[in-house]
Amino acid sequence: MxxxxxxxxxxxxxxxxxxxxxxxxxxxxxxxxxxxxxxxxxxxxxxxxxxxxxxxxxxxxxxxxxxxxxxxxxxxLQGDAPQFPMAVIDFSRTSFPDNAAWHLQISGGLESATMGALLLLVNERNTVTATAFQNAGKPRVVDHIVLSAVYADAARIMLEHALASDDFADGADFPDGSLGATLMSLFDQLFPEQSITDVRLRRERSPALFASDLQAAVKIFEVS
Structure with a gap:
């Protein structure tokens, strides 16, 4: 089986x-x-x-x-890094703003399968972003910058979604492949040796500092 x-x-x-x-x-x-x-x-x-x-x-x-x-x-099959499906669509045919570059959808609870709970939508009308994903295998400098911005934004949305849930707590155990496990893996990667409680309080009391901490954690715009 x-x-x-x-x-x-x-x-x-x-x-x-x-x-x-x-x-x-x-x-x-x-x-x-x-x-x-x-x-x-x-x-x-x-x-x-x-x-x-x-x-x-x-x-x-x-x-x-x-x-x-x-x-x-x-x-x-997919390593330990958060991975989820993506699609390139025309935002003018959706309820999303026509000029938005991307949108990350999160649905379901923390026990839901990651592959069914996350979907990254890229607006084909935004040629800079769409081209960056097309060149992801051999990205140019501008593609690196765009992909870095998308990753940072996706990480922010995912962590804010996790921290908004009381079930996302220190010591919580989620099934392999679940949304909760993916979010926990992302948290451990970006905030090693920090407790969920401390990071949640920092986000609530100082959202600007939390945003800066996240930028530093994802190494935004660093081109290797």
């Missing part, structure tokens, strides 16, 4: 019937559609009893479907 935490989808991978006695080598060859994957890919392998055994000992498995052995492997 496979499960993708980013897309919140799962399904059977391969099913083989084993016969005979003694040791046996089994090769599982599985091809999964990339469009269905994201976040953390979990691969669960299980050996189950295919049919009911009427002659089994009282302490032995006897019911069909009984799990005799299981193993789980995980593969992070």
């Amino acid at each position: 496979w499960t993708a935490t980013g897309s919140n989808l799962s399904g059977p991978a391969q099913h083989l019937r084993l016969t005979g006695d003694g040791m046996a080598a089994v090769i599982l060859d599985v091809s999964l559609p990339g469009a269905d994957l994201g976040g953390l890919l979990l691969l669960d392998t299980a050996l189950v009893l295919a049919e009911r055994r009427t002659d089994a000992r009282p302490s032995s498995p006897r019911r069909a479907g009984s799990v005799l052995w299981s193993d789980r492997e995980s593969l992070r």
Whole structure:
């Protein structure tokens, strides 16, 4: 069985019937559609009893479907950095301001899958921003600057969304691939060795200082 935490989808991978006695080598060859994957890919392998055994000992498995052995492997497909879907659209066909360059949508609770909770929309009418994303693989200096501004703004929106929730607190534990886990990872990356409580108070009491701290944390406009 496979499960993708980013897309919140799962399904059977391969099913083989084993016969005979003694040791046996089994090769599982599985091809999964990339469009269905994201976040953390979990691969669960299980050996189950295919049919009911009427002659089994009282302490032995006897019911069909009984799990005799299981193993789980995980593969992070997207790294530890916050990643989410994006789309380039014409803002004039939406409710967003025609001249806005980008918009980050956040929906769902902190337990929601990141891939379904975040969406970065880029306005195709803003050619400077749209071109920067097209050149993201080999960005020019101007592209670096634009992408840095987008990252800084996205980080600000995400952290403000997190700090506005009482559930986002020191010691909170969120499922892998969830929005809460992504926001916690981003917080730890930008504010290492600082508590959520302290940063939340700083944002509430001095929003301008919080904004400056965030600019420094994301290293805005630094071109490596």
